[in-house]
Amino acid sequence: EQQVQQSPASLVLQEAENAELQCSFSIFTNQVQWFYQRPGGRLVSLLYNPSGTKQSGRLTSTTVIKERRSSLHISSSQITDSGTYLCAMERGSNNRIFFGDGTQLVVKP
Amino acid sequence: EAAVTQSPRNKVAVTGGKVTLSCNQTNNHNNMYWYRQDTGHGLRLIHYSYGAGSTEKGDIPDGYKASRPSQENFSLILxxxxxxxxxxxxxxxxxxxxxxxxFGPGTRLTVL
Incomplete structure (x- = not known):
């Protein structure tokens, strides 16, 4: 069973448009982390957002634990934002995290 | 910021051979994890560790062993x-x- 569902699977934007990425969980969690990955590249932690809203630069994450979902908003997208965005949630007491399959974002000039 | 390094970055191995992937972290974290990433499966946990001397099975441990000889180092062994x-x-x-x-930068392993 897929624990973490992400949507959309892919997204194409024009530069400067905003993006909204969604993540939903099959079970309750209290730890959510968003990552960014270039093709074949390192996973970079973007935001660690247990609940509520957290912002870092042009990125804003909103996690609603009771509704088992989290979103990542990217404002004023840039070409260099292109890549895969992964959502991960913690399940259990041993700090293990489970990943979604990611949203592939392409930002065009 | 956490610094996690991996070696080698690329490896070609032959079927039946032994492969050791190494990981080093310099932030004094207790927990360390090994994942593999495949198209269609996302990231899956192989083994993890709570500290030196400890290893635990993840979701897909078959065919893999892990070793945590120190706080800084965590190896994955095929x-x-x-x-x-x-x-x-x-x-x-x-x-x-x-x-x-x-996360570290990743190791691309090809087994021929």
Missing amino acids: ELATPSQTSVYFCASGELDYAEQF
Whole structure:
């Protein structure tokens, strides 16, 4: 069973448009982390957002634990934002995290 | 910021050979993790560790062993490599009481 569902699977934007990425969980969690990955590249932690809203630069994450979902908003997208965005949630007491399959974002000039 | 390094970055191995992937972290994190990433499966946990001397099975441990000889180092061992183990392997570390994880650059392994 897929624990973490992400949507959309892919997204194409024009530069400067905003993006909204969604993540939903099959079970309750209290730890959510968003990552960014270039093709074949390192996973970079973007935001660690247990609940509520957290912002870092042009990125804003909103996690609603009771509704088992989290979103990542990217404002004023840039070409260099292109890549895969992964959502991960913690399940259990041993700090293990489970990943979604990611949203592939392409930002065009 | 957590610093996690992996070696080698690329590896070609033959079927039946032994492969050791190494991971080092310099942030004194207690927890360390090994994942593999494959198209269609996302990131899956192979083994993890709570500290030196400890190893735990993740979701797909078959065909893999792990070793945590020190706080800084965590190795993934393929005793008898198979082509199905061709993948990109990521190591991560995290503090004991928090789920936030920091990842290494990955190792691309090809088993011929």
